[in-house]
Amino acid sequence: MAKEITKPRHRIHEIYSQEKLEGLWKIIRNPTLTNNDMRIDAVLDHLKDLDVTFIAGGTNRMTVLIEDYIHKIALDSRGIRDNWNEFNTSIDAQPYVTKTYESNGLIDIAEYVNLISREEFVDSQEHIRAMLEYLAEDWLFCDISLKAKNFVNFGHRDNGDIVILDYGYLYPIDKKIMHCVSCGGQLKWDSQFFRLVCTKCREKHDPIDIRDRMWKDENDFEKELEQKKAREKRGLVVLNLGPKWNGKVGK
Amino acid sequence: MQEYVYDNPQFVSYVNDFGDEYHEPDKDETWIGKDVISQLKQIKRRYRDFGEYCDAMNLINRYIDELVYRYGGKKRFKLMLQLEMVDEYLPIIPVLKRTKVNRQYIEGKAVREYTDRFDCTEAIKRIKPTVKFDDLEIDYSFSSKGFGVLLNKMRDSMKATNLAGQYVAAEIDAIESFYKKRLKMPTKKAKKKAKKKILERRMTKTDYYTMDDRIADYYWRKDNDIDGDYDPEEVINYKGTTYRRSEADEIETAEELKEIGIDLGIRQLSKRTRKVVKRKNKKNKKVMKKKKKEEKLRKDYMKKFSDGRYETFRSFRKEVGDWMSRGKI
Numbered sequence: 001m002a003k004e005i006t007k008p009r010h011r012i013h014e015i016y017s018q019e020k021l022e023g024l025w026k027i028i029r030n031p032t033l034t035n036n037d038m039r040i041d042a043v044l045d046h047l048k049d050l051d052v053t054f055i056a057g058g059t060n061r062m063t064v065l066i067e068d069y070i071h072k073i074a075l076d077s078r079g080i081r082d083n084w085n086e087f088n089t090s091i092d093a094q095p096y097v098t099k100t101y102e103s104n105g106l107i108d109i110a111e112y113v114n115l116i117s118r119e120e121f122v123d124s125q126e127h128i129r130a131m132l133e134y135l136a137e138d139w140l141f142c143d144i145s146l147k148a149k150n151f152v153n154f155g156h157r158d159n160g161d162i163v164i165l166d167y168g169y170l171y172p173i174d175k176k177i178m179h180c181v182s183c184g185g186q187l188k189w190d191s192q193f194f195r196l197v198c199t200k201c202r203e204k205h206d207p208i209d210i211r212d213r214m215w216k217d218e219n220d221f222e223k224e225l226e227q228k229k230a231r232e233k234r235g236l237v238v239l240n241l242g243p244k245w246n247g248k249v250g251k
Numbered sequence: 252m253q254e255y256v257y258d259n260p261q262f263v264s265y266v267n268d269f270g271d272e273y274h275e276p277d278k279d280e281t282w283i284g285k286d287v288i289s290q291l292k293q294i295k296r297r298y299r300d301f302g303e304y305c306d307a308m309n310l311i312n313r314y315i316d317e318l319v320y321r322y323g324g325k326k327r328f329k330l331m332l333q334l335e336m337v338d339e340y341l342p343i344i345p346v347l348k349r350t351k352v353n354r355q356y357i358e359g360k361a362v363r364e365y366t367d368r369f370d371c372t373e374a375i376k377r378i379k380p381t382v383k384f385d386d387l388e389i390d391y392s393f394s395s396k397g398f399g400v401l402l403n404k405m406r407d408s409m410k411a412t413n414l415a416g417q418y419v420a421a422e423i424d425a426i427e428s429f430y431k432k433r434l435k436m437p438t439k440k441a442k443k444k445a446k447k448k449i450l451e452r453r454m455t456k457t458d459y460y461t462m463d464d465r466i467a468d469y470y471w472r473k474d475n476d477i478d479g480d481y482d483p484e485e486v487i488n489y490k491g492t493t494y495r496r497s498e499a500d501e502i503e504t505a506e507e508l509k510e511i512g513i514d515l516g517i518r519q520l521s522k523r524t525r526k527v528v529k530r531k532n533k534k535n536k537k538v539m540k541k542k543k544k545e546e547k548l549r550k551d552y553m554k555k556f557s558d559g560r561y562e563t564f565r566s567f568r569k570e571v572g573d574w575m576s577r578g579k580i
Contacts, residue, residue: 007274008266008268008274009266009273009275009276010254010266012264013254013255013256014254014255018255018257018258018259021259022259051290051292051293055295066293067289067292068292068343087265091267099269099271099273101267102267102273103264104262104263105261106262112343113296114296115296117348
């Protein structure tokens with residue numbers, strides 16, 4: 001049963017002083033740190049007086065262990081965006097994702113779960129497939145698939161529940177946008193949940209492109225689609241260079 | 252808990268509540284020291300390096316040693332774990348990643364040495380709290396059901412008063428010693444075994460059989476009554492009803508516990524005694540019913556006989572006696 005909290009704890013405020021956070025902010029904006037490894041080393045050096053255990057480094061964030069909880073520290077602006085996204089989606093996507101308890105964008109505090117091995121991932125394919133099918137009804141996700149290389153994005157709780165560890169690219173779906181750019185057909189996930197495939201013309205779409213389309217103003221998108229249809233009627237061939245471009249070749 | 256206040260509003264954090272212990276205050280760490288708990292909280296769930304894994308397991312096993320001592324033994328500690336009454340911090344037990352190098356350690360049983368050394372590490376791995384007392388192999392003298400009832404009652408009252416889980420262990424000790432003294436009377440087989448043991452002690456002693464040893468044997472025999480006449484199957488009369496001696500002992504113990512405020516009801520008794528008690532109660536019920544019927548008949552008769560003037564024959568006789576003394580009859 002859920003316990004009623006009388007006063008919530010802000011563990012970020014308990015652990016990190018203002019100086020520490022300002023230091024992390026400087027590291028993110030430091031142009032001399034040109035790659036992730038350099039930034040990770042800088043962060044670890046900056047936090048060396050706290051009890052920190054380094055866990056892993058990713059594209060935009062790094063994870064450390066402090067007092068039984070995972071701290072996801074952003075390394076760039078995308079990392080900050082991912083942190084906020086995880087914090088905002090954590091409650092609604094339970095129990096399929098790790099719990100993100102606290103966030104200020106720069107740092108997320110999440111639950112610490114067990115990592116899944118490649119063998120365990122392969123053995124749990126059906127279970128994970130069912131989970132992704134359920135999530136796909138309301139969410140758009142990237143880098144969360146049944147491909148073996150994605151096993152690093154999964155873990156399991158002590159009670160055996162499989163959870164997604166990295167869900168910075170998990171977005172609530174806008175079903176109006178889930179249409180093929182070329183023919184307007186409906187998009188569906190492939191068998192591995194890696195790409196979206198048009199049910200009509202079989203064209204493959206990267207979920208990132210769908211996400212970008214979702215972020216554009218909805219009116220703009222509908223307008224574009226109308227213009228495209230009008231051009232096709234006049235016999236113009238549309239060169240599809242991606243959702244942001246509508247070049248034309250021909251008459 | 253001290254919290255930093257930030258001038259920059261961008262650093263202020265927001266929280267989610269999942270109904271778990273994230274927002275609860277830290278557990279009491281004064282008994283072991285904050286440093287130890289801090290180190291335990293830095294233990295990862297998986298280690299790639301065998302050396303680091305060993306360090307983590309050594310730290311955990313040392314901590315568990317302390318916990319077990321605090322709870323009064325391995326058996327107690329495991330029981331408290333099952334009942335979710337361990338208030339202290341429970342560490343995560345890490346695993347060693349199965350790499351080419353580590354395979355030799357895993358298959359060569361070096362890893363098992365750590366986990367087997369103290370089987371409480373397995374117990375800590377978040378076992379589900381479905382308590383089966385027989386599985387725990389607890390050597391308690393009274394029935395496992397009765398023990399279960401007792402523990403549930405204690406747990407509820409302990410939780411309600413926020414007493415620490417370790418006090419439950421002390422309470423169980425007290426009850427157990429009470430039962431051991433009252434119920435663990437030796438059977439004929441146990442008496443024979445005990446006598447043999449004493450003889451062996453005498454026979455194997457090559458040295459002089461000291462006074463201390465003789466006196467110790469004397470008190471041992473006295474306390475265990477191996478020469479006495481105690482026979483658990485002996486039929487005796489207890490409060491007007493016949494029981495076997497062992498059954499009467501259990502009933503007497505239950506009544507004594509009830510007097511000091513521990514009322515566990517009929518469930519604490521062994522199956523055999525429970526059957527006997529139920530049978531006796533049923534029989535008593537029949538007897539009581541018969542008596543009641545007779546009493547009713549007697550009353551009805553008096554009413555009819557005396558046209559409702561007298562409830563009992565005694566009252567009628569008394570009045571007649573009065574009249575006779577006054578010379579009215």
